[in-house]
Amino acid sequence: MGSGHRPVIFLTLLLLLSSAALSDLDADRSALLSLRAAVGRSILPTWSPSASPCSYHGVTCESGRVTALRLPGAGLIGSVPAGTLANLTSLRTLSLRFNALSGPLPSDLASLSELRNLYLQQNRFSGPLPDAVGELKNLVRLDLAGNNFSGNITTKLSGLPRLRTLYLESNSLSGSIPDLDLPNLVQFNVSFNRLNGSIPPSLRKMPANAFLAMSVCGGPLPACPGEVSPSPSPPPGTAEAPGGGNASGGNKSDGKRKKKKLSGGAIAGISVACAVALGLVVLVFVLFCTKRSKKSGATLATGTTASRAVPKPQERAGEVSSVVAGAAGAAPPAETAKKLIFFSEGGKGEFDLEDLLRASAEVLGKGTFGTAYKAVLEMGLVVAVKRLKDVNLGEREFREKVEGIGSMNHPNLVPLKAYYFSKDEKLLVYEYMPLGSLSAQLHGNRGSGRVPLNWEIRSAIALGAARGLAYIHSTSLSSSHGNIKSSNILLGKSNLDARVSDHGLARLAGSASSSMPARAAGYRAPEVTDPRRVSQKADVYSFGVLLLELLTGKAPAQAILNEEGIDLPRWVQSVVREEWTSEVFDAELLRSQNVEEEMVQLLQLAIDCAAQYPDNRPSMPEVVGKIEEILQSSLRATAENSSEGGDNRVEED
The missing domain is CATH 3.80.10.10 (Ribonuclease Inhibitor)
Known part of the structure; x- marks a missing residue:
């Protein structure tokens, strides 16, 4: 060619x-x-x-x-x-x-x-x-x-x-x-x-x-049943042969066994000590049984059983049976009264009251409506149990209201799995939220080991909480939450999985005025005088304070104490008026890149929600729409940034 x-x-x-x-x-x-x-x-x-x-x-x-x-x-x-x-x-x-x-x-x-x-x-x-x-x-x-x-x-x-x-x-x-x-x-x-x-x-x-x-x-966790943990290595020169003898010869092993033998006097002393200890154990057991039988006779005579004491919050570990067993004993003799009542698709068949009685538990905290416990059942299932207080409703009214709560189904609500009713005890069993509350995440550990809550996480939490609250408002014109605060926003399997908790519990609460101070710590709308009567616009105010808390990193109660009685919304407005807007934001948020405009937009929405007069506040569907719009804008601004926002992992090529 x-x-x-x-x-x-x-x-x-x-x-x-x-x-x-x-x-x-x-x-x-x-x-x-x-x-x-x-x-x-x-x-x-x-x-x-x-x-x-x-x-x-x-x-x-x-x-x-x-x-x-x-x-x-x-x-x-x-x-x-x-x-x-x-x-x-x-x-x-x-x-x-x-x-x-x-x-x-x-x-x-x-x-x-x-x-x-x-x-x-x-x-x-x-x-x-x-x-x-x-x-x-x-x-x-x-x-x-x-x-x-x-x-x-x-x-x-x-x-x-x-x-x-x-x-x-x-x-x-x-x-x-x-x-x-x-x-x-x-x-x-x-x-x-x-x-x-x-x-x-x-x-x-x-x-x-x-x-x-x-x-x-097994492995990094406790050994499995029947599994022998690896024993420490013996000193050099004393390794055992497969049959249990010493690898270097029988004479040396025999000599060591002789040296380890106890004298006759030592054996006699140990025997006496064991006998004395056994006698003491038997004596204590007899006294305990006698006391229990007397106590049982007294309760049978009166036809009631006293509830057992509930662990105090500082007692971090205990038995949830101390809560539930008392409830079971105080219940009427009817068979249905001693059962957990499950909601459809709420876990029926996974566990029953007896499983709950045997569960180990720890106190998660005390809230406006009662004490919450983390209960770990024997089969490994983890649930949250809330023991209600100040609830004096009759059985029929209680069941109707709780079943209304259980019928609420939304990805941004904490699911209610079951409930228990007796005259003296009312229990609610929820799905357990492993990452705890937003309050703990925001105001807990601020030391060197803390994982920062960046813009992506905080804005996602804001959207999830807004969607949950908007759903509650959508169930009827009169439906409201009544107690929106950061400790009632729980996080599920990730920081992006925000759920509203304690929804519907305001309907169950009694008229006790003791519940007012807990709700008044910075979140309560100025027009609310009766904590049992909270409108949807009052919820919006509380949500606005929650947004300010997310953006500033300040707890509303802390803001009141540190700023000479000025609440969080008024403090933010005073700073913004002086054009020091950057001073408002939490230092962890200021590390976020290319989202300053979106942060300011969310701040303005928070201020609108926390307006003094109810008519000036947006509705929750409007709030959801605005947050979605802000997030879309920030996602467009940061889409080319390959750093992991949700869990601080890094994408690599």
């Missing part, structure tokens, strides 16, 4: 390669547009069919192919269909965290053979963990935390030799933890699932906080 043809051949090859590259990029564009149509709707306006996909928001390209897709907190919602993501065959990083994606993971996920990093945490994905994940041989980081995955952890994960990070916490995974062969695994967490059994050998090097709130044992 002549040399004159070589440039032509080279040009032809170049054109063919360019055509192939364009074809691949067109395929990437098609996949991205399919994804937008399925879950992005109108929130990705820059994704135009006529533009290069490399110019799309959240997309990174290399060598003419899409290699990274990062859309954290972009408002994506719905199920990801097959045939979308899998067509991005050069993708190395996929981050769709903090959205509302649901349904199972796409069945063709295994096609992403180049994928190194997969961040899907804090969505609503459900179903089993697909075996296809185990076929992503190049995967280094996998984060599926904070979803609704169920079923067993697939053993196919052992097929990921490069995997260094595996986060599966806060799902509904069940069964035992498989013995995964992951030689490079460094970061691991499966807490807050429904896993049980022994921690496998391959994962026993992980810290104890990787296995929180589950019925698992």
Whole structure:
């Protein structure tokens, strides 16, 4: 072939390669547009069919192919269909965290053979963990935390030799933890699932906080039943042979046994001491039984049983039976009165009153309506039990009102699972919120070990609490919460899972004026004079104070004490009037980048909610809409920032 043809051949090859590259990029564009149509709707306006996909928001390209897709907190919602993501065959990083994606993971996920990093945490994905994940041989980081995955952890994960990070916490995974062969695994967490059994050998090097709130044992946790903890190594030269003798010879072992033998006098002394101790135990037992029988005779004679004392808040550990057993004893003899009454889908069959009686518990705190306990049942289930006070309703009225509370169903309300009624005791059993209250998170540990509450977390909490309160208001024109404050905003499996608690309890409270001071500490609207009669606009005022608390880091009661009687709303307004707005915000918030405008907008909304006159306050649906608008603005401003906002993990390429 002549040399004159070589440039032509080279040009032809170049054109063919360019055509192939364009074809691949067109395929990437098609996949991205399919994804937008399925879950992005109108929130990705820059994704135009006529533009290069490399110019799309959240997309990174290399060598003419899409290699990274990062859309954290972009408002994506719905199920990801097959045939979308899998067509991005050069993708190395996929981050769709903090959205509302649901349904199972796409069945063709295994096609992403180049994928190194997969961040899907804090969505609503459900179903089993697909075996296809185990076929992503190049995967280094996998984060599926904070979803609704169920079923067993697939053993196919052992097929990921490069995997260094595996986060599966806060799902509904069940069964035992498989013995995964992951030689490079460094970061691991499966807490807050429904896993049980022994921690496998391959994962026993992980810290104890990787296995929180589950019925698992071994390794960094206490030994499993029947499992022998490793004994300390014997001193050099005294190692035992497999049969129990000394490895260096029988004579040395025999000599040591002789040296360890006790003298006859020592044995006699020990025997006498044991006999005396046994006698004392028997005497105490007889006295105890006699006292109990006298006490039982007295209660039978009167036909009632006194309730047992409730642990004081400073008694951090105890038995929840000290609360419930007294209630059971004080109940009428009717069979139904001695049972927990469950709500539909509220856990019926998971446990009963006897299980609650045997549960170990600790006091969580005392509130306006009673004392709350964390109860750990024998099967590993954890619930929160509230012992109500100042509730003097008859059984029929109590049941009607509590069943009204139990019928409330919203993702941002703490679910009421069951209740118990007797003449002397009224108990409410709630789903346990593991991260505690917003008040504790804001005003608890401010030392060096504290995990900061950044803008992403605080704004998400504000939105969740607003949605919960708006739902309560939507149930009827007269429905209100009556006691909105940071200690009644609880956090579930993550800091982004905010739930309103104590909803409906104002209807159960008595007329005792003692409940007024607890509610008046900075949250009470100026027009409220009777704590039993709180309007929806009064709730809005309390919510406005809550927003100010989130933004300033100041507790309302603390603001009153430290600012010579000036409440938190008036203090904020005085600072803003002097144009020192930056002085208002908590120092932890000021570290957030590119969201100053959104912070000021939320501050203005808080001031509007805490207006002096009720007619000047917005409604809760308006508040929700405004917070959603602010969040969309901040998400657009920070979408290209790859730092993990929810749990301070870092996305890496």
